Amino acid sequence: MRKRVIRVAVMAVLVALVLLATPLALGIQTSFFADEHDELERTALAAAIHVPAQFVAGDHVELPGHERGTDVGVYDLSGRLRDGSGPRKADAITRSAKGGTATRGHGDHQIVVAVPIATGEQVIGVVRASTGTPQVWQRVTLAWLGLAGTALVALATAVVVARRQARTLTAPLEALSTKAEAVADGDLTARAESSAIAEIDQVARTQNAMVERLTRWLEHERHFTSNASHQLRTPLTGLRLGLDAAAVGPDTELRAAVLEALEQVRHLQRTVDEVLRLARATPRTGVPAAARPAAEVVERVKRRWHGTFAAEGRRLDFGVEPGGGGLQIPERTAEQILDVLLDNALRHGRGTVEVTVREMGGALAIDVSDEGTLTLDRRAVFERGATTSRAGSGIGLTLAREMAEAAGGRLTLVRKAPTTFTLLFPVAEPPPFPE
Template identity: 60%
Template sequence: MALVAALVAVVLLAVPLALVIRASLFADERGELEREALAAVVRVSPQFAAGDAVELPAAQDAELLGVYDTAWRLHWGTGPAVADATVRRAATGKVAQQQSAGEIVVAVPVSDAERVIGVVRASTDTGEVWQRILLAWLALAAVALSALGVALLVARHQARALTRPLEALATTAAKVTDGDLTARATASGIAEIDQVGATHNDMVERLGGLLRHEREFATNASHQLRTPLTGLQLGLETALSTPGADLTAATREALEQSRYLQHTIDEVLRLARSEASSPGGPAVRAVGEVLKQAERRWHGPLAQDGRRLTVAPEPGTARLGVPGRTSNQILDVLLDNAHRHGHGTVRVTIRELGGVIALDVEDEGTLTLDPTSLFSRGTTTGQGSGIGLALAREMAAAADGRLDLTRGRPTTFTLLLPHQGEEPGAAS
């Protein structure tokens, strides 16, 4: 496009300029002939009509000079024997010019006492003029071609400057299509292309976030559902295999477990959508009730391994409200972690710290992992998936809380949650 624009500009400039050169060179030649004729006129004496000889100046190459009398006959010099139309027009007392296909003619009258006594005729062949015109046109064409050459180089450079970042952007898009969500478009220095690249990077970033949320939802759900599903299956199998078992009680327990499974799914979905629990809403539960539910779920599994679970809330803290489902899920992660990786008695304590509830989960084990990477996904001693603590911290952050390791020996995790006031009717 740049080359076509340059070509149009050169043509629009060169064609008129070529016509101007042609007209200018012909005008110069006519002017030169007129000067030659005037120089000859001053050599013609008043006795010219009486037959006085005329000494004409030396003419330029290819130029012809001739003197005609009033009878239209050539007396001296070179020219047609009988005066032509140009000489006849000059006889009226004015300079006459004529340009034909092969000749340029200028005729200048010779006057004496305000009377025309003769005419000087100067002529030349147009071939020499056309040679000069062609040489000028060749020079003009050379300049035009040079300009087009420069335009071509600039256009190629500009085209590469534009296509190179576009090719790089296409390559990046192809990598993303092949599944490489780490591919990012780099800056090119061209504002419009950089804007497209930035939009592309934002799109890939969001796409990667959506895929990451989907993968994390699947892993979080499988991690959180594994333990309650196992407990539900064991309870039902025990009720079926035990003669005289209370099936009604087993059914109630199974219903409670299924409700807890539903709450687990809801909580994991809420975390995947980054929706925080609304303060004071139906999700708020008394922390004492949350601890009782956790004790019912984990007393049996710990007792099977010969370990104790103790719950010790400080006086006046049991009625304080916390996000019930979030607290249950985090406590399950911490108690499961203590069950799998800890030793001895597991203690859960509650403290009130000026508007914040602190839940401490402590066992008699010793931390063997690097505390700096403890809450990173995939960090494990080889006996787990490495998801639980990272998931618990994310849930705590979604509830405007915080989960930290407060001691490595004995291993103690502390969950800080803003309490939502006291739950009426809750056990103290």
């Protein structure tokens, strides 16, 4: 493209130079010959003034000095050269001046001007002045060479400017192409930079926006896999333990084990539905339609986790403050987030874990705290991959925050020691009682 821009610019300058230089060259030629005619006429008039009236009687004429290479001669009415230089017999141009008017013309590679000599109203002779055309052409050629030199300088300047402008125009496009190739090779961090050209900047902004959306989509897909594996781990473990207990226990406990397994399967189904919903969701305000009273949601989480904590020798306490249990919260989202927080407290915390439900100024707050101390920086807690132990994946808290935001809520770290997380949900109006 750069060569094409330079070629177009140079051709445009060449056309402009030809269109300007051709009439200018013709004008120089015409002007030089016209100036030479005028100069010869002035020389002839100066000589005619020095011709006395006694010229017809044969007196000698003293002609004034003139430029070298110019012939000046005085002719009588018979056409004979009386004084000066020139052809011995008057030519046609000289003879035509006997009519009383100055004449101009060309003859035998010469420029000729003839001026009549008059006494009173009577013409008594003719002064002829001439010079060779090669001398004039020499001056014309020198002027043309100067014009050609000026044109060459203009052309060279145009080439330099065209190269610079071509570089200015093509460099952003080449950089944009490089960034596009980098994105095609898998570098989703490559971004096109701005330039001084508005149209190219618009293309760069469009490409950057496209890459941003593509990056978000790909990250969404990658996160979905890790989120699903993380969230499905706990219900699958519970299901396996229940089935193992049913396999080794007496028949009287078989029904209870199967019911527990069915509950775990239902929870697994809700987990799958919630992870899939999160994969399609975007952050928004408001509470999803599938909402239940907070007390019911917390009670179901309590039944699912109480045995797990007891098996580890840990205590799990649930408390619902007055006014908080009846508030509506998104059922599945709240369960999934509490599963993450309790799993995080079980793996990385210590001591008693307390879950408190309370009403807080138009929102429902659920506090999850343990007796441990968080070593991570506050800003790194919710970053994907951040973990305090090798056993952790660094996904849970990030996923919990994403689920809270997708449901219009918010998950924050309130204290590092003892570790306390607070989950906030906007309050949904309780459903009306049926009539």
